[in-house]
Structure formats: structure tokens, C-alpha cells
Amino acid sequence: MGYAINFGQVFEYLPYLAGGAWLSLQIAFLAFCGGLVLGLLGAFAKTFGGPILRRIANAYVVFFTNTPQLVQIYFLFFALPEAGILLSSYVAVLIGMTLNAGAYLTEIQRAGFSSVRQTEMEAAETLGMSRWQQVRYVIVPHIARVLFPPLSNHYILMTLGTSMAAIFGVEELTGRALNVNSETFRSIEVFTITGVMYILVTLVASAILGVAGRALFRAKMRIV
Amino acid sequence: MLDRILEEAPRFFTYYNLIFLGGALLTTFLLTAFGCLLGFLFGFLMAVARGTTGWLLFPIRALAFLITESFRRIPFLVTLFIVFYAFRGTGISWSIFWVALVAVVVIASSFIAEIIRAGLESVHRNQWDAAAAMNMSTVQALRYVILPQAWKVILPPAFSFFVLFIKDTALASQIGLVELTFAGKVLNNRGFSAALVFGTVLILYFILSYPMTRFGVWLEARFATSRHR
Amino acid sequence: MQHLDIVDISARYGSHQVLRGISLGVDRGQITSLVGPSGSGKSTLLRVLVGLLPPETGHVSFDGQRIDYSNKKNVKAIRDRFAIVFQQYNLFQNMTALDNVTIAPIKIRKRNRAEVIDEAEELLAKVGLKEKMRSYPDQLSGGQQQRVAIARALALKPELLLLDEVTASLDPELVSEVLDSIRQLAAEGMTMIIVSHEMGFVREVSSTVAFMVDGKMVEVGSPADVFENPKEARTREFVNKILQH
Known part of the structure; x- marks a missing residue:
């Protein structure tokens, strides 16, 4: 059985697919922001919390980082209704990705916290800085500089991760690719173009984050 | 939700269902393990290819660059679809496990190539110089000098990638491979409570992944203490 | 000439x-x-x-x-x-002093192993490192490493x-x-x-x-x-x- 490659028909759908890519970026951004907050709470709990709080944060991280995001979302989407909680596919995906991101971002941010060295604090103290000034001028800039590259990397990975929203019928880039595929049956072309669009989207995102990181935080960027 | 789980549990945890889930778990593990082992092999070749010099080897270098740089920016789900339909288009009728394996190998070799490249670069340039001055070929230098130093830098992140990918293979359910996630969907479709089924599936993934995560942490700590030997 | x-x-x-x-x-x-x-x-x-x-x-x-x-x-x-001794010694970090000296004669020149080891021990003794033969580069001082590097170059019998x-x-x-x-x-x-x-x-x-x-x-x-x-x-x-x- 031969298959003649023909991109022409699929190119007509480029604007439609581009719209999907925009949605992918939005989902990744929302889930990332939610995950950042969750991760901040988790990192605080793990760094400064008491034994119980620490254990809870730890269990959260260990569970979510050792199970697949897809099955986590399956659970939210199919199992929660059994408890009377109905989520739309978009919301289920968003919550699932946020919870998952929160676990990974807890670990990343905790590592960032622990990179603040005692000597730096002592130096700040000898300069006569108040507690608040130490936080404002020493700790936060330091943490931002250390955290920006790994957070950027995770954001890029999450952008790729949004493709699993398609499985739940969300019409982001992969979801729209599935639609185009069932209309045109030009499967190889559709998914190749989709792949290229993911490459372009993440390259642009990497470039923007790289410039931002160097300009804002003088971070040493080496992004995926 | 809870009473439904309790009520269905005896019917769910039957010999047949457990065998079914166990087999699916094994498929998940084998897909990841074979995929990453082959990925390690091809990743190594690509890392070495990217390190070559001279215009004669330019096509190889360019190809390795293109593969590693592009497939790390394409979602695994999309790669699965590309490979799946490429097999269908060319009319090769491999079983779905092998199709999924090809997709895993493509992604794994792209990521592991970068891990290996970073590992090789962690060995100081002067080790290559000394090897060359003693008339070692590239292969001899890699074998006697570079790899014995680089593998401690390579192994921990490569193993982390393997553990990470156990979970990513859940996506292979989307092209119809009966691995753990697909098995969950089948049982759910047979009418079992989604909470019971996917809860069990989550726990099975955890049982597979968690010990390996711990092992990875141990590996990293162990190698971090002894850089040279 | x-x-x-x-x-x-x-x-x-x-x-x-x-x-x-x-x-x-x-x-x-x-x-x-x-x-x-x-x-x-x-x-x-x-x-x-x-x-x-x-x-x-x-x-x-x-x-x-x-x-x-x-x-x-x-x-x-x-x-x-020709043999060269580098400023930064460039000893192979994964090998003992003795292995550094013997690797090229044994593996690259395919000479008799026992003979090469005998010679290497002699060379290391000559640069005053007989006791440090089994040490790795990171266990040696800079001067000791440099002398291993000289022994390594001499083991190649350079002209x-x-x-x-x-x-x-x-x-x-x-x-x-x-x-x-x-x-x-x-x-x-x-x-x-x-x-x-x-x-x-x-x-x-x-x-x-x-x-x-x-x-x-x-x-x-x-x-x-x-x-x-x-x-x-x-x-x-x-x-x-x-x-x-």
C-alpha cells in the first residue's frame, strides 16, 4: 500500500492550527501560574514547615511525580463524577496539569530556597540591613536568578505536555490536529506540521524567556 | 464514591483482572526499559556524531543535530501519532508494541543524546589532547579515557529520564497499545468504578516508579561523592 | 642534516x-x-x-x-x-599513575604487558614515585602528577x-x-x-x-x-x- 505525501490540502488549515497553538500556550501559562503558587506553598512547607506540614507536602510531591499526568486527569475527569463532582474536560485538564506542575515546581523552588547561602545572609547583616531589606535586596533577587532557568525549562516542557488535553477533547493544537486528520485523512502531513508548529512555538518561547532571564535577573540561561 | 468502591472491590480484584493488570504493567515496564536502552545506544551514537569535525561528516552531524533538537520539542503524543501513521502509510504491519517502541526510542535517544553530550563535555578537553598525542583513535580515547570519566555524569540523569518516561508511556494507550493506562480504560469501560480502576492504576504506576526514583537519588548521591573513580 | x-x-x-x-x-x-x-x-x-x-x-x-x-x-x-608533556599534566583522571604510564604501550602499541609494566615501574622509580604507582592523579601533588606525566611520555620511548x-x-x-x-x-x-x-x-x-x-x-x-x-x-x-x- 503506497502513501503519496501531499501537504497542499493541510496547509489550508494552518490558521486553524495556529489558533490551537495559542490555546496550548494559554493552558500551559494558566497551569504554570497555578503550579507556581502551589509549588511555592509546597516549598515553604518543606523548608520552614513543622513535621506534619512537611510530611503532607512531601506526600503530595512524591505521589504526583511518581504517577502519570494522564491518569491523574483520567481520575479527575471520570472518577470525581462518582462523588458528584462534575468537571468540564477543559477544567479537569487545567486542574490536573496544575496539580502536577505544583509537585515538580515544589522541588524546583525548594532547591532554589536552599541555594541561599548563610554567608550571603551574614554579609547582608553586617551591612546593617534590616530583615525586610535582606529579603528584598538579597534573598529574592538571588532566588529569582537561580530559579528562572529551571522554571523556564519546566514551562517549555509543560507547553509540550498540554498536548494531552486533546485526549479529553480540548481543541488546542493537538486536538485541532486530530480534527484536521479526521477531515482530510492526511495523517502523516497533519502530525508532521503539528510537530513543526510545536517546535516553532517552543523555540519562540525559549528565545523570549532567554532574553527576559538575562535582562531581568542576569540569569545564566541554557534552556531546553 | 467510597461505598461503590467497597462494593465493587471483590468483583474487581479477581484473578483474571489482576493478571490483566499485571501483564499491562509489564508492557509499560518493557516499553520503557527497551525504549530507553535502545535510546541510550542511539543517543550515544548521536552525541558522538554531533561531536565530530570536518566537512566530510557534516551530513551525519546535521542529521544528529536535527533529530535531537526537533524531537525534544515535539510532544510525545504527537511523535506517537507521526510514527503510528508513518507505519500505516508505508504499509509495514508491525504489532502496536513495536510501533510504540519506535516512538519511545526516537524521543528517548533525542533526550539521552543531550545527556550524554553534556557528560562527554564534562571531561576536560585536555584529556582528548593527551589521548590524541599518544596516538589513540577517537574510539580508543572514548573507551579508555573519556567514557570511564563521563559515565558517572551521564548515568544519574539518564536514569532519571528512564523513570520519568515510565509515566510518559501512558500516552501510548492513545494508539491502542494495551499498557497499564489502556488496561484501566478497558476495565472502566466494562463498568467498574472509575475511582476504583484509575485509583488502582495510579497505585500500580507508583509501585513501579517510586523505588526507581529512590534508586536514582541514591545513584546520584553515590556518584557525586566520587568524581574520578 | x-x-x-x-x-x-x-x-x-x-x-x-x-x-x-x-x-x-x-x-x-x-x-x-x-x-x-x-x-x-x-x-x-x-x-x-x-x-x-x-x-x-x-x-x-x-x-x-x-x-x-x-x-x-x-x-x-x-x-x-614524538612525546609531549603538557603544562596541565593532562593525566587520565580515571587511571592510576601506573596505568597512565602503561596504557599507550599496552593498548595502542600492543607491546607485551609484563615487559611494559616492568619498564613503567622503573620509570616511575626514576622520577621518584615508586610508592605512588597505585595512586590516582587526584591523590597526587602537582609536582608528583607532572613527574608521572614525564614518565608517561618516556614510556613511549620518544626520539x-x-x-x-x-x-x-x-x-x-x-x-x-x-x-x-x-x-x-x-x-x-x-x-x-x-x-x-x-x-x-x-x-x-x-x-x-x-x-x-x-x-x-x-x-x-x-x-x-x-x-x-x-x-x-x-x-x-x-x-x-x-x-x-
Whole structure:
């Protein structure tokens, strides 16, 4: 059985697919922001919390980082209704990705916290800085500089991760690719173009984050 | 939700269902393990290819660059679809496990190539110089000098990638491979409570992944203490 | 006929021209020292000689035979006859001192293992490291590492030994132990090209001193000539600076 490659028909759908890519970026951004907050709470709990709080944060991280995001979302989407909680596919995906991101971002941010060295604090103290000034001028800039590259990397990975929203019928880039595929049956072309669009989207995102990181935080960027 | 789980549990945890889930778990593990082992092999070749010099080897270098740089920016789900339909288009009728394996190998070799490249670069340039001055070929230098130093830098992140990918293979359910996630969907479709089924599936993934995560942490700590030997 | 004849060698790193037409002759059993300010291309010349950096122009002859550095076989052949000791020692970090010395003779030259080990033990004893044979580089001091590197080069039985600033990375108190090893080699009649900043040592052991600046050979002569009666203004300037220190 031969298959003649023909991109022409699929190119007509480029604007439609581009719209999907925009949605992918939005989902990744929302889930990332939610995950950042969750991760901040988790990192605080793990760094400064008491034994119980620490254990809870730890269990959260260990569970979510050792199970697949897809099955986590399956659970939210199919199992929660059994408890009377109905989520739309978009919301289920968003919550699932946020919870998952929160676990990974807890670990990343905790590592960032622990990179603040005692000597730096002592130096700040000898300069006569108040507690608040130490936080404002020493700790936060330091943490931002250390955290920006790994957070950027995770954001890029999450952008790729949004493709699993398609499985739940969300019409982001992969979801729209599935639609185009069932209309045109030009499967190889559709998914190749989709792949290229993911490459372009993440390259642009990497470039923007790289410039931002160097300009804002003088971070040493080496992004995926 | 809870009473439904309790009520269905005896019917769910039957010999047949457990065998079914166990087999699916094994498929998940084998897909990841074979995929990453082959990925390690091809990743190594690509890392070495990217390190070559001279215009004669330019096509190889360019190809390795293109593969590693592009497939790390394409979602695994999309790669699965590309490979799946490429097999269908060319009319090769491999079983779905092998199709999924090809997709895993493509992604794994792209990521592991970068891990290996970073590992090789962690060995100081002067080790290559000394090897060359003693008339070692590239292969001899890699074998006697570079790899014995680089593998401690390579192994921990490569193993982390393997553990990470156990979970990513859940996506292979989307092209119809009966691995753990697909098995969950089948049982759910047979009418079992989604909470019971996917809860069990989550726990099975955890049982597979968690010990390996711990092992990875141990590996990293162990190698971090002894850089040279 | 000179043992080694370097004629009009030029070389560059990318856009940076490092050597600009270097010519130099070396006689058998003679020690030639390359001196000059840092960045003058002395180390680069050694790298060219062992084929780590292909020259752009000029040629090198060894025992009257032209070496074609663009020819892999030629480079391999010359690396069987030349050995180099690097400034940073470049010992293989994954091997013991003994393995560092024996790896090339055993694995690359395929010589008899027991014989090579015997020789290596002798060489390590000669540089005063018999007790440190089983130590890894990171368990040795800089001076000890450098002497292992010298033993490693000698195990290749080179006809020409190149020493690249072998004392430059060492603490002052470790310099003399390495220089002693080189003195011993000089007494045995090994042909050597030495890049060094140890002017007293250079004067003592060399039969020829070559002064380089900016990738050019400024003056070549006996140590007495170059240090006491330099002909060129730049040599005089350099020597005066050194003597003031």
C-alpha cells in the first residue's frame, strides 16, 4: 500500500492550527501560574514547615511525580463524577496539569530556597540591613536568578505536555490536529506540521524567556 | 464514591483482572526499559556524531543535530501519532508494541543524546589532547579515557529520564497499545468504578516508579561523592 | 642534516594568527628552549609539532623526512616518535599513575604487558614515585602528577620529547623536583624542546635558546649569546625584564 505525501490540502488549515497553538500556550501559562503558587506553598512547607506540614507536602510531591499526568486527569475527569463532582474536560485538564506542575515546581523552588547561602545572609547583616531589606535586596533577587532557568525549562516542557488535553477533547493544537486528520485523512502531513508548529512555538518561547532571564535577573540561561 | 468502591472491590480484584493488570504493567515496564536502552545506544551514537569535525561528516552531524533538537520539542503524543501513521502509510504491519517502541526510542535517544553530550563535555578537553598525542583513535580515547570519566555524569540523569518516561508511556494507550493506562480504560469501560480502576492504576504506576526514583537519588548521591573513580 | 627542521611554520586558532613563519633547527641529543613573553606562540608550536593543530604554511622534517600534517598516517607515525608533556599534566583522571604510564604501550602499541609494566615501574622509580604507582592523579601533588606525566611520555620511548611549561602550574617548592627529573634526562642525551619560564634552568641545560615574540622567531643562539649578548632590541628588553625580577 503506497502513501503519496501531499501537504497542499493541510496547509489550508494552518490558521486553524495556529489558533490551537495559542490555546496550548494559554493552558500551559494558566497551569504554570497555578503550579507556581502551589509549588511555592509546597516549598515553604518543606523548608520552614513543622513535621506534619512537611510530611503532607512531601506526600503530595512524591505521589504526583511518581504517577502519570494522564491518569491523574483520567481520575479527575471520570472518577470525581462518582462523588458528584462534575468537571468540564477543559477544567479537569487545567486542574490536573496544575496539580502536577505544583509537585515538580515544589522541588524546583525548594532547591532554589536552599541555594541561599548563610554567608550571603551574614554579609547582608553586617551591612546593617534590616530583615525586610535582606529579603528584598538579597534573598529574592538571588532566588529569582537561580530559579528562572529551571522554571523556564519546566514551562517549555509543560507547553509540550498540554498536548494531552486533546485526549479529553480540548481543541488546542493537538486536538485541532486530530480534527484536521479526521477531515482530510492526511495523517502523516497533519502530525508532521503539528510537530513543526510545536517546535516553532517552543523555540519562540525559549528565545523570549532567554532574553527576559538575562535582562531581568542576569540569569545564566541554557534552556531546553 | 467510597461505598461503590467497597462494593465493587471483590468483583474487581479477581484473578483474571489482576493478571490483566499485571501483564499491562509489564508492557509499560518493557516499553520503557527497551525504549530507553535502545535510546541510550542511539543517543550515544548521536552525541558522538554531533561531536565530530570536518566537512566530510557534516551530513551525519546535521542529521544528529536535527533529530535531537526537533524531537525534544515535539510532544510525545504527537511523535506517537507521526510514527503510528508513518507505519500505516508505508504499509509495514508491525504489532502496536513495536510501533510504540519506535516512538519511545526516537524521543528517548533525542533526550539521552543531550545527556550524554553534556557528560562527554564534562571531561576536560585536555584529556582528548593527551589521548590524541599518544596516538589513540577517537574510539580508543572514548573507551579508555573519556567514557570511564563521563559515565558517572551521564548515568544519574539518564536514569532519571528512564523513570520519568515510565509515566510518559501512558500516552501510548492513545494508539491502542494495551499498557497499564489502556488496561484501566478497558476495565472502566466494562463498568467498574472509575475511582476504583484509575485509583488502582495510579497505585500500580507508583509501585513501579517510586523505588526507581529512590534508586536514582541514591545513584546520584553515590556518584557525586566520587568524581574520578 | 638536522634532526628536526622546522621551516616557516604558520598556524592560527580560528581568526587568531598565533604562529607567523617560524623556522628552527634542532640537533640530535640537544636541548632547545623556547622562551618569550606569554602568548608568543611557544606552546602552540609544540602543539603543531605533535599534530594537535595543523599548520597553515611551512613544513617540518624529521631525520630528513617531510611530515605531512594533513595526512593521518603521517601524523600517527610522527606521534610514535614524538612525546609531549603538557603544562596541565593532562593525566587520565580515571587511571592510576601506573596505568597512565602503561596504557599507550599496552593498548595502542600492543607491546607485551609484563615487559611494559616492568619498564613503567622503573620509570616511575626514576622520577621518584615508586610508592605512588597505585595512586590516582587526584591523590597526587602537582609536582608528583607532572613527574608521572614525564614518565608517561618516556614510556613511549620518544626520539624527541616536548615539554610544555612543565613547571608553570606548580607551587615554587615543587618546581625543583620536576627540574631534577629533566636534568637527568638531559644527562642521558634525550633530544628535547622545552618551553619554560625558569630562566636559570634554561640557561643551565639548553644548548640552544630560541626567543619568540608574537608568533615570530626573534633570535636563536647559545644561552650565553641570547642572555648576555642579545643582538635584537626585543630580546635585550625581555632579558633585562627577567633579570630585574
